[in-house]
Amino acid sequence: MKVNGYSAIAGARPLDRTRGTSRTSSATPASDSRGIDDSPAVEVLDLFGVPEAELTPKVKSAILNLMAEVDSLRRELQVANRRITDLEELADKDPLVPVSNRRAFVREMSRMMSYTERYNVPSSLIFFDMNGLKQINDTLGHAAGDKALAAVARVLRDHTRETDVVGRIGGDEFGVILAQADETAAHLKADELADAIRHTEVQHGDRLIPLEVAHGVFSFHQGGDASSALAEADRRMYRRKQEMKAAAGDTG
Numbered sequence: 390m391k392v393n394g395y396s397a398i399a400g401a402r403p404l405d406r407t408r409g410t411s412r413t414s415s416a417t418p419a420s421d422s423r424g425i426d427d428s429p430a431v432e433v434l435d436l437f438g439v440p441e442a443e444l445t446p447k448v449k450s451a452i453l454n455l456m457a458e459v460d461s462l463r464r465e466l467q468v469a470n471r472r473i474t475d476l477e478e479l480a481d482k483d484p485l486v487p488v489s490n491r492r493a494f495v496r497e498m499s500r501m502m503s504y505t506e507r508y509n510v511p512s513s514l515i516f517f518d519m520n521g522l523k524q525i526n527d528t529l530g531h532a533a534g535d536k537a538l539a540a541v542a543r544v545l546r547d548h549t550r551e552t553d554v555v556g557r558i559g560g561d562e563f564g565v566i567l568a569q570a571d572e573t574a575a576h577l578k579a580d581e582l583a584d585a586i587r588h589t590e591v592q593h594g595d596r597l598i599p600l601e602v603a604h605g606v607f608s609f610h611q612g613g614d615a616s617s618a619l620a621e622a623d624r625r626m627y628r629r630k631q632e633m634k635a636a637a638g639d640t641g
Contacts, residue, residue, distance in 0.1 A: 483557045485535060486542035494556025494564055498615045501554075501566050505609040512568050513575035513608040515582070516622035517545070518630065519561040520601040533593040537600060540591045548585050558619065563602075572608040579604045603630035 441449070481493035489497070498514065505512045519541060526534040538561065545555045545565055554566040565582070567575050583602050591598040605625030607618050 486539045486557055488542045488546055489556035491558045494558055495615045497554045498566055502609045506611050510569055511571035513570045513572060514618055514622050515565040515579045516605045516626045517563040517602045518626050522561040529593055536591045536593055537598055540589055541586055544586050544589055548582055575606045579606050603633055605629055
């Protein structure tokens with residue numbers, strides 16, 4: 390369920406690192422897996438102002454070899470750029486669950502805070518903390534705890550928009566950046582996400598592991614930084630967790 394004030398924004402198109410590198414024109418030779426075609430080479434030479442008839446065989450061979458080497462280097466650059474992109478994406482992912490790691494999350498939060506300050510549009514942070522992860526680890530083992538963490542991450546990822554950012558920011562702590570969402574909309578979305586997590590059960594052997602989270606909401610304002618925003622959302626989460634314990638009669 391989406392709430393008022395929580396609508397998608399158009400994201401910038403990702404940078405295409407290979408865009409334009411494989412296009413051919415009258416100034417570059419067309420090539421395929423069989424090698425360099427002579428006819429495009431003649432067009433290039435003519436464009437350079439050197440008629441083919443004035444070239445010696447050795448000069449023509451040297452030029453064609455150079456063009457083939459340039460084409461090979463271009464292809465290697467495309468492969469390298471794709472590998473860089475893959476490595477950048479890998480460096481941003483949490484090693485355990487399918488969301489961003491803390492480094493990537495803080496970076497995106499800083500960007501969103503700058504956007505909020507520049508354009509005066511509302512955006513918010515939700516800080517989630519899992520309840521009972523230590524007990525799950527102690528009684529059922531860390532494999533069960535890892536399953537529980539992964540389940541929470543999937544719920545957060547599947548119930549937010551592409552313009553939002555979900556990250557794991559601590560052992561049992563998650564964050565969600567809501568683009569173009571004021572504090573009221575963020576509270577509604579936080580309750581919705583917490584409810585979805587609460588209704589998710591993790592199967593581990595013959596046991597069902599119920600999930601529960603507490604959350605705190607902080608809306609970005611003029612000034613401030615990512616660290617202070619996280620700290621404030623964490624404080625609000627802790628206060629809410631204490632209220633939940635009090636309501637349940639747990640004084641521990």
